[in-house]
Amino acid sequence: MHALVADGLRKTFGKTEALAGFDLRVKEGTVCGLLGPNGSGKTTAIRIMATLLRADGGSARVAGFDVARRPGEVRRRIGLTGQSTAVDEILTGRENLEMWGLLYHIGKKRARRRAGELLDQFGLTDAADRRAKHYSGGMRRRLDLATSLILAPRVLFLDEPTTGMDPRNRNEVWSAVRSLVDEGTTVLLTTQYLDEADQLADRIAVLAALPGAGGRIVAEDTPDGLKAMIGGDQIDLVVRDAGAIDAAAKTLARVTGSEVDIEPDERRLRAPARDRIGVLTTVLRDLEEQNVEVEDVALRRPTLDEAFLRLTGQHIPDDAKETR
Amino acid sequence: MTVIDDTRPTLGYHLVWAFKDGWTITTRGLVHWIRNPAVAIGGLLYPIVMVALFGLVLGSAMTVEGGGDYAEFLMPGMFAQAMANGVMGTMAVTSSDASEGVTDRFRTMPMSQAGVVLGRSFSDIINAALELIILLGCGMAIGWSWHNGLDGALAAAGLLLLLRFAMIWVGIYLGLLLKPEAAGAAWMVLFPLTMVANTFVSPAQMPTWLGYVAEWNPLSATVTACRELFGNPGVVDGSWATDNAIVLAIAWPLVAFVVFLPLCMRKYRRLSR
Numbered sequence: 362m363h364a365l366v367a368d369g370l371r372k373t374f375g376k377t378e379a380l381a382g383f384d385l386r387v388k389e390g391t392v393c394g395l396l397g398p399n400g401s402g403k404t405t406a407i408r409i410m411a412t413l414l415r416a417d418g419g420s421a422r423v424a425g426f427d428v429a430r431r432p433g434e435v436r437r438r439i440g441l442t443g444q445s446t447a448v449d450e451i452l453t454g455r456e457n458l459e460m461w462g463l464l465y466h467i468g469k470k471r472a473r474r475r476a477g478e479l480l481d482q483f484g485l486t487d488a489a490d491r492r493a494k495h496y497s498g499g500m501r502r503r504l505d506l507a508t509s510l511i512l513a514p515r516v517l518f519l520d521e522p523t524t525g526m527d528p529r530n531r532n533e534v535w536s537a538v539r540s541l542v543d544e545g546t547t548v549l550l551t552t553q554y555l556d557e558a559d560q561l562a563d564r565i566a567v568l569a570a571l572p573g574a575g576g577r578i579v580a581e582d583t584p585d586g587l588k589a590m591i592g593g594d595q596i597d598l599v600v601r602d603a604g605a606i607d608a609a610a611k612t613l614a615r616v617t618g619s620e621v622d623i624e625p626d627e628r629r630l631r632a633p634a635r636d637r638i639g640v641l642t643t644v645l646r647d648l649e650e651q652n653v654e655v656e657d658v659a660l661r662r663p664t665l666d667e668a669f670l671r672l673t674g675q676h677i678p679d680d681a682k683e684t685r
Numbered sequence: 686m687t688v689i690d691d692t693r694p695t696l697g698y699h700l701v702w703a704f705k706d707g708w709t710i711t712t713r714g715l716v717h718w719i720r721n722p723a724v725a726i727g728g729l730l731y732p733i734v735m736v737a738l739f740g741l742v743l744g745s746a747m748t749v750e751g752g753g754d755y756a757e758f759l760m761p762g763m764f765a766q767a768m769a770n771g772v773m774g775t776m777a778v779t780s781s782d783a784s785e786g787v788t789d790r791f792r793t794m795p796m797s798q799a800g801v802v803l804g805r806s807f808s809d810i811i812n813a814a815l816e817l818i819i820l821l822g823c824g825m826a827i828g829w830s831w832h833n834g835l836d837g838a839l840a841a842a843g844l845l846l847l848l849r850f851a852m853i854w855v856g857i858y859l860g861l862l863l864k865p866e867a868a869g870a871a872w873m874v875l876f877p878l879t880m881v882a883n884t885f886v887s888p889a890q891m892p893t894w895l896g897y898v899a900e901w902n903p904l905s906a907t908v909t910a911c912r913e914l915f916g917n918p919g920v921v922d923g924s925w926a927t928d929n930a931i932v933l934a935i936a937w938p939l940v941a942f943v944v945f946l947p948l949c950m951r952k953y954r955r956l957s958r
Contacts, residue, residue: 437795447786463709464796
Protein backbone atom coordinates (compact mmCIF):
# COMPACT_ATOMS: atom_id res chain seq x y z
CA MET A 362 0.00 0.00 0.00
CA HIS A 363 1.37 3.39 -0.97
CA ALA A 364 0.86 6.33 1.36
CA LEU A 365 1.89 8.70 -1.33
CA VAL A 366 1.55 8.53 -5.09
CA ALA A 367 2.51 11.29 -7.50
CA ASP A 368 1.95 10.94 -11.22
CA GLY A 369 3.48 13.34 -13.70
CA LEU A 370 3.23 16.45 -11.54
CA ARG A 371 4.04 19.57 -13.49
CA LYS A 372 4.37 23.13 -12.27
CA THR A 373 5.53 26.33 -13.90
CA PHE A 374 5.98 29.70 -12.21
CA GLY A 375 5.78 32.42 -14.82
CA LYS A 376 8.26 31.25 -17.41
CA THR A 377 10.29 29.08 -15.08
CA GLU A 378 9.45 25.44 -15.06
CA ALA A 379 9.81 24.03 -11.54
CA LEU A 380 8.64 20.47 -12.06
CA ALA A 381 8.64 18.63 -15.36
CA GLY A 382 6.71 15.45 -14.68
CA PHE A 383 7.34 14.31 -11.12
CA ASP A 384 6.57 10.67 -10.36
CA LEU A 385 6.97 9.11 -6.97
CA ARG A 386 5.58 6.26 -4.92
CA VAL A 387 6.23 5.93 -1.22
CA LYS A 388 5.23 2.82 0.70
CA GLU A 389 3.39 3.18 3.94
CA GLY A 390 5.58 3.32 7.01
CA THR A 391 8.78 4.12 5.15
CA VAL A 392 10.98 7.17 4.80
CA CYS A 393 11.62 8.51 1.35
CA GLY A 394 14.43 11.00 0.95
CA LEU A 395 13.96 13.47 -1.86
CA LEU A 396 17.50 14.49 -2.67
CA GLY A 397 18.38 17.32 -4.95
CA PRO A 398 20.29 20.55 -5.14
CA ASN A 399 18.76 24.00 -4.81
CA GLY A 400 16.29 24.78 -7.55
CA SER A 401 15.54 21.19 -8.46
CA GLY A 402 11.89 21.50 -7.42
CA LYS A 403 11.93 19.66 -4.09
CA THR A 404 9.92 22.28 -2.23
CA THR A 405 7.48 22.68 -5.10
CA ALA A 406 6.83 18.93 -5.07
CA ILE A 407 6.26 18.90 -1.30
CA ARG A 408 3.99 21.94 -1.41
CA ILE A 409 1.80 20.35 -4.06
CA MET A 410 1.45 17.15 -2.05
CA ALA A 411 0.76 19.06 1.16
CA THR A 412 -2.16 20.92 -0.53
CA LEU A 413 -0.35 24.27 -0.46
CA LEU A 414 0.14 24.53 -4.17
CA ARG A 415 -1.90 23.41 -7.15
CA ALA A 416 -0.13 21.47 -9.86
CA ASP A 417 -0.51 22.58 -13.47
CA GLY A 418 -0.67 18.97 -14.53
CA GLY A 419 -0.53 15.44 -13.20
CA SER A 420 -2.07 14.22 -9.96
CA ALA A 421 -1.14 13.17 -6.48
CA ARG A 422 -2.79 11.02 -3.84
CA VAL A 423 -1.77 11.32 -0.23
CA ALA A 424 -3.07 8.88 2.40
CA GLY A 425 -5.55 7.70 -0.21
CA PHE A 426 -7.03 11.08 -1.17
CA ASP A 427 -6.48 13.22 -4.23
CA VAL A 428 -4.74 16.41 -3.12
CA ALA A 429 -6.54 18.63 -5.61
CA ARG A 430 -10.06 17.20 -5.16
CA ARG A 431 -10.12 16.36 -1.46
CA PRO A 432 -7.63 18.72 0.18
CA GLY A 433 -9.67 18.72 3.39
CA GLU A 434 -9.34 14.95 3.79
CA VAL A 435 -5.64 15.13 3.00
CA ARG A 436 -5.14 17.87 5.60
CA ARG A 437 -6.57 15.67 8.34
CA ARG A 438 -3.91 13.09 7.63
CA ILE A 439 -0.74 15.04 7.04
CA GLY A 440 1.77 17.11 8.93
CA LEU A 441 4.18 19.57 7.37
CA THR A 442 7.31 21.06 8.75
CA GLY A 443 8.41 23.58 6.20
CA GLN A 444 11.71 25.32 5.65
CA SER A 445 10.59 28.31 7.64
CA THR A 446 9.34 27.29 11.05
CA ALA A 447 5.77 27.95 12.11
CA VAL A 448 6.66 28.70 15.69
CA ASP A 449 5.09 31.65 17.43
CA GLU A 450 8.06 33.21 19.21
CA ILE A 451 6.04 35.24 21.66
CA LEU A 452 4.23 32.18 22.99
CA THR A 453 5.93 29.51 25.10
CA GLY A 454 6.55 26.07 23.67
CA ARG A 455 3.59 24.69 25.58
CA GLU A 456 1.28 27.52 24.49
CA ASN A 457 2.33 26.99 20.89
CA LEU A 458 1.35 23.32 21.01
CA GLU A 459 -1.90 24.03 22.87
CA MET A 460 -2.89 26.69 20.35
CA TRP A 461 -2.20 24.44 17.39
CA GLY A 462 -4.04 21.64 19.20
CA LEU A 463 -7.14 23.82 19.49
CA LEU A 464 -6.85 24.65 15.81
CA TYR A 465 -6.67 20.93 15.07
CA HIS A 466 -10.07 20.76 16.80
CA ILE A 467 -9.10 18.25 19.45
CA GLY A 468 -10.54 20.27 22.32
CA LYS A 469 -8.92 22.11 25.17
CA LYS A 470 -8.36 19.14 27.45
CA ARG A 471 -6.84 16.92 24.82
CA ALA A 472 -4.80 19.78 23.40
CA ARG A 473 -3.28 20.29 26.82
CA ARG A 474 -2.57 16.59 27.32
CA ARG A 475 -1.15 16.18 23.82
CA ALA A 476 1.10 19.21 24.31
CA GLY A 477 2.53 17.60 27.44
CA GLU A 478 3.12 14.31 25.65
CA LEU A 479 4.83 15.92 22.69
CA LEU A 480 7.02 18.19 24.83
CA ASP A 481 8.12 15.08 26.64
CA GLN A 482 8.70 13.11 23.48
CA PHE A 483 10.84 15.87 21.97
CA GLY A 484 12.83 16.60 25.09
CA LEU A 485 11.34 20.05 25.54
CA THR A 486 9.70 19.60 28.92
CA ASP A 487 12.31 21.70 30.72
CA ALA A 488 11.91 24.53 28.23
CA ALA A 489 8.14 24.16 27.93
CA ASP A 490 7.24 27.34 29.74
CA ARG A 491 9.88 29.54 28.18
CA ARG A 492 9.04 31.68 25.19
CA ALA A 493 10.03 30.12 21.90
CA LYS A 494 12.03 33.27 21.15
CA HIS A 495 14.70 31.94 23.52
CA TYR A 496 14.86 28.49 21.93
CA SER A 497 17.87 27.29 19.95
CA GLY A 498 17.45 26.48 16.27
CA GLY A 499 17.23 22.78 17.04
CA MET A 500 14.65 23.27 19.79
CA ARG A 501 12.55 25.45 17.53
CA ARG A 502 12.66 22.87 14.79
CA ARG A 503 11.71 20.13 17.25
CA LEU A 504 8.80 22.21 18.49
CA ASP A 505 7.73 22.73 14.90
CA LEU A 506 8.03 19.02 14.27
CA ALA A 507 6.01 18.29 17.41
CA THR A 508 3.25 20.58 16.11
CA SER A 509 3.03 18.55 12.92
CA LEU A 510 2.39 15.47 15.03
CA ILE A 511 -0.50 16.67 17.15
CA LEU A 512 -2.94 14.60 15.12
CA ALA A 513 -0.51 11.67 14.66
CA PRO A 514 -0.44 12.12 10.88
CA ARG A 515 -0.31 9.24 8.44
CA VAL A 516 2.09 11.16 6.23
CA LEU A 517 4.64 13.67 7.41
CA PHE A 518 6.36 16.09 5.05
CA LEU A 519 9.67 17.50 6.15
CA ASP A 520 11.13 20.17 3.93
CA GLU A 521 14.86 20.39 4.64
CA PRO A 522 14.39 19.74 8.33
CA THR A 523 18.00 20.32 9.34
CA THR A 524 19.16 23.03 6.97
CA GLY A 525 21.49 25.42 8.74
CA MET A 526 21.70 23.34 11.90
CA ASP A 527 24.77 22.35 13.84
CA PRO A 528 25.50 18.61 14.15
CA ARG A 529 24.09 18.30 17.67
CA ASN A 530 20.76 19.87 16.72
CA ARG A 531 20.71 17.86 13.54
CA ASN A 532 21.13 14.63 15.45
CA GLU A 533 18.27 15.60 17.76
CA VAL A 534 15.98 16.08 14.77
CA TRP A 535 17.13 12.87 13.18
CA SER A 536 16.40 10.79 16.22
CA ALA A 537 12.97 12.43 16.50
CA VAL A 538 12.24 11.45 12.89
CA ARG A 539 13.44 7.89 13.50
CA SER A 540 11.16 7.40 16.46
CA LEU A 541 8.20 8.62 14.40
CA VAL A 542 8.85 6.10 11.72
CA ASP A 543 8.95 3.40 14.37
CA GLU A 544 5.37 4.34 15.13
CA GLY A 545 4.33 3.84 11.53
CA THR A 546 4.34 7.34 10.09
CA THR A 547 5.27 7.65 6.44
CA VAL A 548 7.83 10.38 5.93
CA LEU A 549 8.78 12.29 2.82
CA LEU A 550 11.82 14.34 3.52
CA THR A 551 13.66 16.71 1.23
CA THR A 552 17.29 17.38 1.77
CA GLN A 553 20.36 18.81 0.16
CA TYR A 554 22.48 16.84 2.58
CA LEU A 555 23.65 13.56 1.21
CA ASP A 556 24.37 12.01 4.56
CA GLU A 557 20.91 12.96 5.79
CA ALA A 558 19.22 10.98 3.03
CA ASP A 559 21.66 8.15 3.59
CA GLN A 560 21.03 8.11 7.35
CA LEU A 561 17.26 8.43 7.42
CA ALA A 562 15.76 7.15 4.22
CA ASP A 563 14.67 3.67 3.23
CA ARG A 564 14.64 4.84 -0.33
CA ILE A 565 16.17 7.85 -2.01
CA ALA A 566 14.69 9.64 -4.98
CA VAL A 567 17.11 11.92 -6.74
CA LEU A 568 15.53 15.03 -8.17
CA ALA A 569 17.46 17.00 -10.74
CA ALA A 570 16.70 19.85 -13.06
CA LEU A 571 18.61 20.11 -16.30
CA PRO A 572 19.43 23.65 -17.38
CA GLY A 573 16.28 25.42 -18.57
CA ALA A 574 13.93 22.63 -17.49
CA GLY A 575 12.02 21.71 -14.38
CA GLY A 576 13.00 19.02 -11.92
CA ARG A 577 12.25 15.36 -12.38
CA ILE A 578 13.22 12.17 -10.65
CA VAL A 579 16.35 10.80 -12.25
CA ALA A 580 16.82 7.82 -9.95
CA GLU A 581 14.93 6.09 -7.18
CA ASP A 582 16.30 3.24 -5.12
CA THR A 583 17.59 2.21 -1.71
CA PRO A 584 20.69 4.10 -0.62
CA ASP A 585 22.81 1.00 -1.29
CA GLY A 586 21.01 0.21 -4.52
CA LEU A 587 21.58 3.72 -5.71
CA LYS A 588 25.27 3.41 -5.00
CA ALA A 589 25.44 0.06 -6.77
CA MET A 590 23.52 1.45 -9.72
CA ILE A 591 26.01 4.18 -10.30
CA GLY A 592 29.01 2.02 -10.74
CA GLY A 593 29.87 -0.13 -7.79
CA ASP A 594 32.97 0.11 -5.72
CA GLN A 595 36.15 2.04 -6.10
CA ILE A 596 39.62 0.89 -5.30
CA ASP A 597 41.65 3.45 -3.44
CA LEU A 598 45.39 2.94 -3.28
CA VAL A 599 48.25 4.89 -1.69
CA VAL A 600 51.84 3.98 -2.60
CA ARG A 601 54.79 4.68 -0.30
CA ASP A 602 57.17 6.02 -2.92
CA ALA A 603 56.19 8.80 -5.38
CA GLY A 604 58.46 7.22 -7.97
CA ALA A 605 56.26 4.15 -8.04
CA ILE A 606 53.09 6.00 -9.03
CA ASP A 607 53.46 5.37 -12.76
CA ALA A 608 54.07 1.68 -12.36
CA ALA A 609 51.16 1.36 -9.98
CA ALA A 610 48.87 3.27 -12.34
CA LYS A 611 49.71 0.94 -15.21
CA THR A 612 48.98 -2.11 -13.11
CA LEU A 613 45.76 -0.69 -11.77
CA ALA A 614 44.57 0.25 -15.27
CA ARG A 615 45.36 -3.22 -16.59
CA VAL A 616 43.64 -5.10 -13.80
CA THR A 617 40.50 -2.96 -13.49
CA GLY A 618 40.22 -2.16 -17.16
CA SER A 619 39.22 1.39 -16.28
CA GLU A 620 40.74 4.83 -16.24
CA VAL A 621 42.85 5.64 -13.19
CA ASP A 622 42.49 8.88 -11.30
CA ILE A 623 45.80 10.03 -9.80
CA GLU A 624 46.47 12.49 -7.00
CA PRO A 625 50.27 12.78 -7.13
CA ASP A 626 50.61 14.89 -3.98
CA GLU A 627 48.99 12.26 -1.86
CA ARG A 628 50.49 9.38 -3.91
CA ARG A 629 46.90 8.23 -4.24
CA LEU A 630 45.38 6.29 -7.14
CA ARG A 631 41.72 5.56 -7.72
CA ALA A 632 39.79 3.39 -10.13
CA PRO A 633 36.33 1.86 -10.35
CA ALA A 634 36.45 -1.82 -9.55
CA ARG A 635 33.80 -4.11 -10.93
CA ASP A 636 34.80 -7.33 -9.30
CA ARG A 637 35.52 -6.44 -5.71
CA ILE A 638 37.64 -9.13 -4.17
CA GLY A 639 39.27 -10.40 -7.32
CA VAL A 640 40.56 -6.97 -8.20
CA LEU A 641 41.94 -6.29 -4.79
CA THR A 642 43.98 -9.51 -4.56
CA THR A 643 45.22 -9.29 -8.14
CA VAL A 644 46.35 -5.69 -7.79
CA LEU A 645 48.17 -6.34 -4.55
CA ARG A 646 49.89 -9.47 -5.91
CA ASP A 647 51.02 -7.71 -9.11
CA LEU A 648 52.32 -4.69 -7.22
CA GLU A 649 54.24 -6.94 -4.86
CA GLU A 650 55.87 -8.67 -7.83
CA GLN A 651 57.01 -5.25 -9.05
CA ASN A 652 58.26 -4.38 -5.56
CA VAL A 653 55.86 -1.43 -5.29
CA GLU A 654 55.22 -0.76 -1.64
CA VAL A 655 51.60 -0.07 -0.76
CA GLU A 656 50.92 2.16 2.20
CA ASP A 657 47.14 1.95 2.20
CA VAL A 658 44.48 0.23 0.19
CA ALA A 659 40.70 0.24 0.42
CA LEU A 660 37.60 -0.68 -1.45
CA ARG A 661 34.88 1.82 -0.88
CA ARG A 662 31.42 2.66 -2.14
CA PRO A 663 31.03 5.93 -4.05
CA THR A 664 29.73 8.98 -2.20
CA LEU A 665 26.35 10.39 -3.11
CA ASP A 666 28.09 13.36 -4.67
CA GLU A 667 29.76 10.99 -7.09
CA ALA A 668 26.38 9.34 -7.56
CA PHE A 669 24.87 12.63 -8.49
CA LEU A 670 27.54 13.29 -11.06
CA ARG A 671 26.94 9.93 -12.67
CA LEU A 672 23.17 10.28 -12.71
CA THR A 673 22.85 13.82 -13.97
CA GLY A 674 26.18 14.60 -15.55
CA GLN A 675 26.38 17.51 -13.12
CA HIS A 676 28.25 18.00 -9.93
CA ILE A 677 26.07 19.06 -7.05
CA PRO A 678 26.37 22.83 -7.10
CA ASP A 679 28.68 24.20 -4.43
CA ASP A 680 25.92 26.03 -2.61
CA ALA A 681 23.99 22.81 -2.30
CA LYS A 682 26.90 20.77 -1.01
CA GLU A 683 27.43 19.83 2.53
CA THR A 684 28.97 22.70 4.38
CA ARG A 685 29.15 21.13 7.79
CA MET B 686 -4.92 7.53 17.91
CA THR B 687 -7.19 10.18 16.55
CA VAL B 688 -10.66 9.26 15.47
CA ILE B 689 -11.39 10.88 12.16
CA ASP B 690 -14.93 11.91 11.48
CA ASP B 691 -15.55 11.37 7.81
CA THR B 692 -19.01 12.86 7.48
CA ARG B 693 -19.26 15.85 5.18
CA PRO B 694 -19.46 19.04 7.24
CA THR B 695 -22.50 21.31 7.03
CA LEU B 696 -22.59 25.09 6.70
CA GLY B 697 -23.39 25.39 10.40
CA TYR B 698 -20.32 23.33 11.22
CA HIS B 699 -18.20 25.65 9.07
CA LEU B 700 -19.61 28.73 10.79
CA VAL B 701 -19.13 27.38 14.29
CA TRP B 702 -15.52 26.46 13.56
CA ALA B 703 -14.84 29.73 11.77
CA PHE B 704 -15.75 31.51 15.01
CA LYS B 705 -14.04 29.03 17.32
CA ASP B 706 -10.82 29.06 15.31
CA GLY B 707 -11.16 32.80 14.87
CA TRP B 708 -11.31 33.15 18.64
CA THR B 709 -8.23 30.96 19.16
CA ILE B 710 -6.31 33.20 16.79
CA THR B 711 -7.73 36.30 18.46
CA THR B 712 -6.38 35.20 21.82
CA ARG B 713 -2.99 34.70 20.19
CA GLY B 714 -3.14 38.28 18.93
CA LEU B 715 -4.10 39.55 22.39
CA VAL B 716 -1.32 37.61 24.10
CA HIS B 717 1.10 39.24 21.66
CA TRP B 718 -0.29 42.60 22.58
CA ILE B 719 0.13 41.99 26.28
CA ARG B 720 3.58 40.42 26.10
CA ASN B 721 4.98 42.73 23.51
CA PRO B 722 3.53 46.06 24.53
CA ALA B 723 6.41 47.89 22.83
CA VAL B 724 4.78 47.33 19.46
CA ALA B 725 1.40 48.59 20.60
CA ILE B 726 2.93 51.50 22.49
CA GLY B 727 5.03 52.36 19.46
CA GLY B 728 1.83 52.48 17.42
CA LEU B 729 0.28 54.78 20.01
CA LEU B 730 3.32 56.98 20.28
CA TYR B 731 2.87 58.35 16.79
CA PRO B 732 -0.58 59.87 17.31
CA ILE B 733 0.43 61.08 20.78
CA VAL B 734 3.50 62.84 19.38
CA MET B 735 1.35 64.30 16.60
CA VAL B 736 -1.17 65.51 19.12
CA ALA B 737 1.60 67.18 21.10
CA LEU B 738 3.23 68.69 18.00
CA PHE B 739 0.11 69.98 16.35
CA GLY B 740 -1.97 70.67 19.41
CA LEU B 741 0.66 72.32 21.55
CA VAL B 742 3.45 73.49 19.20
CA LEU B 743 1.64 74.51 16.03
CA GLY B 744 -1.78 74.91 17.59
CA SER B 745 -1.28 78.53 18.56
CA ALA B 746 -0.60 79.46 14.92
CA MET B 747 -3.52 77.44 13.52
CA THR B 748 -6.86 78.96 12.75
CA VAL B 749 -9.94 76.83 12.48
CA GLU B 750 -12.25 77.56 9.56
CA GLY B 751 -15.47 78.90 11.07
CA GLY B 752 -13.72 79.59 14.37
CA GLY B 753 -13.06 77.40 17.37
CA ASP B 754 -10.30 75.88 19.48
CA TYR B 755 -7.60 74.07 17.49
CA ALA B 756 -7.29 71.15 19.91
CA GLU B 757 -11.03 70.59 19.59
CA PHE B 758 -10.63 70.65 15.81
CA LEU B 759 -7.57 68.44 15.76
CA MET B 760 -8.57 65.49 17.92
CA PRO B 761 -11.23 63.91 15.68
CA GLY B 762 -8.63 64.07 12.91
CA MET B 763 -6.09 62.32 15.13
CA PHE B 764 -8.55 59.57 16.07
CA ALA B 765 -9.38 58.88 12.44
CA GLN B 766 -5.75 59.01 11.37
CA ALA B 767 -4.80 56.51 14.09
CA MET B 768 -7.55 54.17 12.88
CA ALA B 769 -6.40 54.50 9.27
CA ASN B 770 -2.77 53.94 10.24
CA GLY B 771 -3.81 50.69 11.88
CA VAL B 772 -3.58 49.26 8.39
CA MET B 773 0.18 49.16 8.90
CA GLY B 774 -0.11 46.82 11.89
CA THR B 775 -2.49 44.44 10.15
CA MET B 776 -0.26 44.44 7.11
CA ALA B 777 2.91 43.77 9.12
CA VAL B 778 1.46 40.81 11.03
CA THR B 779 -0.17 39.27 7.96
CA SER B 780 2.99 39.64 5.95
CA SER B 781 5.27 38.18 8.62
CA ASP B 782 2.92 35.25 9.27
CA ALA B 783 3.00 34.52 5.56
CA SER B 784 6.79 34.70 5.32
CA GLU B 785 7.40 32.58 8.40
CA GLY B 786 5.76 29.20 8.14
CA VAL B 787 2.67 30.18 10.14
CA THR B 788 0.35 30.78 7.20
CA ASP B 789 1.55 27.58 5.52
CA ARG B 790 0.76 25.68 8.70
CA PHE B 791 -2.74 27.19 8.84
CA ARG B 792 -3.29 26.14 5.26
CA THR B 793 -2.22 22.54 5.72
CA MET B 794 -4.51 22.08 8.72
CA PRO B 795 -8.08 20.85 8.78
CA MET B 796 -9.06 24.11 10.55
CA SER B 797 -11.44 26.74 9.25
CA GLN B 798 -9.62 28.90 6.72
CA ALA B 799 -12.11 31.70 7.25
CA GLY B 800 -11.23 31.54 10.93
CA VAL B 801 -7.70 32.69 10.13
CA VAL B 802 -8.82 36.05 8.75
CA LEU B 803 -11.69 36.31 11.18
CA GLY B 804 -9.25 35.95 14.08
CA ARG B 805 -6.99 38.61 12.61
CA SER B 806 -9.88 41.05 12.33
CA PHE B 807 -11.21 40.30 15.85
CA SER B 808 -7.90 40.93 17.53
CA ASP B 809 -7.21 44.03 15.47
CA ILE B 810 -10.60 45.51 16.34
CA ILE B 811 -10.08 44.84 20.03
CA ASN B 812 -6.67 46.49 19.74
CA ALA B 813 -8.17 49.46 17.95
CA ALA B 814 -10.85 49.91 20.60
CA LEU B 815 -8.22 50.01 23.35
CA GLU B 816 -6.11 52.39 21.31
CA LEU B 817 -9.09 54.66 20.80
CA ILE B 818 -9.84 54.77 24.53
CA ILE B 819 -6.25 55.79 25.26
CA LEU B 820 -6.36 58.48 22.57
CA LEU B 821 -9.65 59.84 23.87
CA GLY B 822 -7.90 60.24 27.22
CA CYS B 823 -4.97 62.03 25.55
CA GLY B 824 -7.37 64.38 23.82
CA MET B 825 -9.07 65.24 27.07
CA ALA B 826 -5.68 65.97 28.58
CA ILE B 827 -5.07 68.73 26.03
CA GLY B 828 -8.53 70.22 26.35
CA TRP B 829 -10.60 68.28 23.83
CA SER B 830 -14.06 67.05 24.76
CA TRP B 831 -17.34 65.92 23.24
CA HIS B 832 -20.37 68.14 23.44
CA ASN B 833 -23.25 66.18 21.95
CA GLY B 834 -23.77 63.76 24.79
CA LEU B 835 -22.72 60.13 25.09
CA ASP B 836 -24.91 59.06 22.14
CA GLY B 837 -23.02 61.30 19.75
CA ALA B 838 -19.68 60.24 21.17
CA LEU B 839 -20.52 56.54 20.88
CA ALA B 840 -21.73 57.03 17.31
CA ALA B 841 -18.48 58.76 16.45
CA ALA B 842 -16.48 55.95 18.08
CA GLY B 843 -18.54 53.50 16.03
CA LEU B 844 -17.62 55.29 12.81
CA LEU B 845 -13.96 55.30 13.80
CA LEU B 846 -14.01 51.56 14.45
CA LEU B 847 -15.85 51.02 11.18
CA LEU B 848 -12.99 52.78 9.43
CA ARG B 849 -10.49 50.57 11.25
CA PHE B 850 -12.53 47.51 10.32
CA ALA B 851 -12.33 48.42 6.63
CA MET B 852 -8.60 49.02 6.97
CA ILE B 853 -8.15 45.50 8.37
CA TRP B 854 -9.18 44.06 5.02
CA VAL B 855 -7.00 46.49 3.12
CA GLY B 856 -4.15 45.50 5.45
CA ILE B 857 -4.70 41.76 5.06
CA TYR B 858 -4.75 42.15 1.30
CA LEU B 859 -1.56 44.22 1.21
CA GLY B 860 0.09 41.93 3.76
CA LEU B 861 -0.56 38.90 1.56
CA LEU B 862 0.64 40.84 -1.46
CA LEU B 863 3.86 42.27 -0.04
CA LYS B 864 6.99 40.83 1.52
CA PRO B 865 7.64 42.04 5.09
CA GLU B 866 10.33 44.49 3.94
CA ALA B 867 8.03 46.00 1.33
CA ALA B 868 5.23 46.13 3.89
CA GLY B 869 7.47 48.34 6.02
CA ALA B 870 8.13 50.66 3.08
CA ALA B 871 4.42 50.96 2.28
CA TRP B 872 4.36 53.52 5.06
CA MET B 873 5.90 56.06 2.69
CA VAL B 874 2.94 55.71 0.37
CA LEU B 875 0.24 55.54 3.01
CA PHE B 876 1.48 58.45 5.07
CA PRO B 877 0.71 61.18 2.50
CA LEU B 878 -2.68 59.56 1.90
CA THR B 879 -3.57 60.12 5.54
CA MET B 880 -2.13 63.65 5.49
CA VAL B 881 -3.97 64.93 2.41
CA ALA B 882 -7.20 65.12 4.34
CA ASN B 883 -8.94 67.54 6.63
CA THR B 884 -7.10 66.10 9.64
CA PHE B 885 -4.83 69.05 10.44
CA VAL B 886 -6.16 71.88 8.32
CA SER B 887 -9.34 72.58 6.43
CA PRO B 888 -9.21 71.70 2.71
CA ALA B 889 -10.43 75.26 2.05
CA GLN B 890 -6.98 76.45 3.14
CA MET B 891 -5.17 74.21 0.63
CA PRO B 892 -4.53 74.85 -3.08
CA THR B 893 -7.81 74.28 -4.91
CA TRP B 894 -6.98 70.93 -6.53
CA LEU B 895 -5.44 69.55 -3.36
CA GLY B 896 -8.35 70.77 -1.31
CA TYR B 897 -10.65 68.89 -3.63
CA VAL B 898 -8.67 65.68 -3.17
CA ALA B 899 -8.56 66.18 0.60
CA GLU B 900 -12.28 66.82 0.76
CA TRP B 901 -13.10 63.57 -1.02
CA ASN B 902 -10.49 61.57 0.83
CA PRO B 903 -12.43 58.82 2.63
CA LEU B 904 -10.55 59.71 5.78
CA SER B 905 -11.98 63.25 5.64
CA ALA B 906 -15.50 61.87 5.65
CA THR B 907 -14.86 60.06 8.93
CA VAL B 908 -13.11 63.11 10.39
CA THR B 909 -15.93 65.48 9.48
CA ALA B 910 -18.57 63.06 10.68
CA CYS B 911 -16.75 62.72 14.01
CA ARG B 912 -16.45 66.47 14.40
CA GLU B 913 -20.16 66.71 13.82
CA LEU B 914 -21.04 63.91 16.23
CA PHE B 915 -18.60 65.02 18.93
CA GLY B 916 -19.77 68.61 18.47
CA ASN B 917 -16.28 69.84 17.63
CA PRO B 918 -15.56 72.88 15.43
CA GLY B 919 -14.46 72.94 11.82
CA VAL B 920 -17.56 71.62 10.11
CA VAL B 921 -18.44 74.30 7.61
CA ASP B 922 -21.41 73.69 5.39
CA GLY B 923 -20.90 73.93 1.69
CA SER B 924 -19.75 71.01 -0.37
CA TRP B 925 -21.76 67.85 -0.87
CA ALA B 926 -18.98 65.78 0.72
CA THR B 927 -19.14 67.83 3.92
CA ASP B 928 -22.92 67.96 4.07
CA ASN B 929 -23.17 64.21 3.71
CA ALA B 930 -20.13 63.33 5.81
CA ILE B 931 -21.92 60.82 8.02
CA VAL B 932 -23.34 58.95 5.03
CA LEU B 933 -19.89 58.91 3.41
CA ALA B 934 -18.23 57.86 6.67
CA ILE B 935 -20.44 54.78 6.60
CA ALA B 936 -20.31 54.25 2.84
CA TRP B 937 -16.56 54.53 2.23
CA PRO B 938 -15.55 51.81 4.72
CA LEU B 939 -18.34 49.55 3.51
CA VAL B 940 -17.17 49.99 -0.08
CA ALA B 941 -13.60 49.22 0.96
CA PHE B 942 -14.84 46.15 2.83
CA VAL B 943 -16.91 44.90 -0.09
CA VAL B 944 -14.01 45.41 -2.48
CA PHE B 945 -11.21 44.02 -0.30
CA LEU B 946 -12.97 41.06 1.31
CA PRO B 947 -13.20 39.12 -1.97
CA LEU B 948 -9.72 40.34 -2.93
CA CYS B 949 -8.38 38.89 0.33
CA MET B 950 -10.17 35.60 -0.20
CA ARG B 951 -8.88 35.39 -3.75
CA LYS B 952 -5.35 36.28 -2.73
CA TYR B 953 -5.45 33.74 0.09
CA ARG B 954 -6.56 31.03 -2.32
CA ARG B 955 -4.01 32.17 -4.87
CA LEU B 956 -1.21 31.55 -2.43
CA SER B 957 -1.59 28.05 -3.82
CA ARG B 958 -0.63 29.08 -7.33
